[in-house]
Amino acid sequence: MTAPATAAGWRLSWWRWVLLAAVTAGASVVLDRAGVPSPALFAGLLIGTVLALAGLAPRRVARPVTSGAQAVVGVVIGVLARPDTLGAVAAQAVPVLLISLATLVVSMAAGLLMGLQRGVTPLTGMLAQTAGGASGLVAITRELGGDERLVAVIQYLRVGLVTATMPLVAALVFGAHTAPATTGPAGGAGPAWWVGLAVTAVCVGIGLPLARLTRVPAGALLGPMAVAVALGLTGWTDGASVPGLLVDVAYAVIGWQAGLRFTRPALATVARVLPLATALILAVVALCAGLGLLLSALTGMTPLEGYLATTPGGIYAVLATAISSGVDVTSVVAVQVLRVILMLVVSPYVARLVGRRLGADVPG
Secondary structure, eight states, X not given: OOHHHHHHHHHHHHHHHHHHHHHHHHHHHHHHHTTOSSHHHHHHHHHHHHHHXXXXXXXXXXXXXXXXXXXXXHHHHHTTOOHHHHHTTGGGHHHXXXXXXXXXXXXXXXXXXXXXSTTOOHHHHHHHHOOSOHHHHHHHHHHHTSOHHHHHHHHHHHHHHHHHHHHHHHHHTTOOOOOOOOOTTTOSOOSOHHHHXXXXXXXXXXXXXXXXXXXXXTHHHHHHHHXXXXXXXXXXXXTOOOOHHHHHHHHHHHHHHHHTTOOHHHHHHHHHHHHHHHXXXXXXXXXXXXXXXXXXXXXXXXXXXXXXXXXXXXXXXXXXXXXXXXXXXXXXXXXXXXXXXXXHXXXXXXXXXXXXXXXXXXOO
């Protein structure tokens, strides 16, 4: 495409971007007040889908923009790995690792079952049901050969179901009761926003070239995440986190990435698979609760702590429930963080294997 043609295309579509950004921002605020997890991502997915189906959306999100969003999400996940957090499970590393792997196997097996449904490949089903790092998995699905539209909907259906049922299960099954609020595992407000911005820039600046050099799958996410994990475990991040506004923009872009590609046939496919997907999600939640009881027996954690530590998704909802229940927050969050990192590291390689053996989607 020539430069004049590109400029003309931009002049014709700029108002679509303004509309998309403005409505997404408004929807994010509403969803945030309603307590929806990852409101910016969900708003981006929802508004992108609605505008795409109405013919009012831009055609697609440019690849460098999606790579940047993936990199930011990688840093968001990586900085959770702090010495005090992961150190809490160091003495019980073997059972924690085995239970985390079992959670991975259970959720991926559910995904392969979902892949038996018409219109869903085993690869897309596996990525849709894999428990851990929902935003990260959605971000890298297209690169791995899956359909990120379906993966986004199922992943956030899982997060929503887990978030909605967790407090009830904790109270009714495990006898959780409200305890005085604490500062949580991080303890304190943390460094200023500009410190977090500097840490993000360093992780992205080093992680992206490193990923290209090593040619790891989903490198835009895994490269910055690996650098963030390394800096976090050595204490160099000093508890810094990615500024909230930057996180919201990255989440919105990831939502747009999936939402803008929705068509009426794609929407029909999603509607058709929702009953099976919901049943599989509930089965995975139940099996993970059983794994939590096993983790409790192996490590000395309480049954409630084991349940919260192995709940498949919604790490911030887990944190809130753990704090309000007065349990060992650090141990619970440590197992959750380890699982998320493990899922995001292992999933791309398993996805490649599944794609080669069983076939991948050709997203359109």
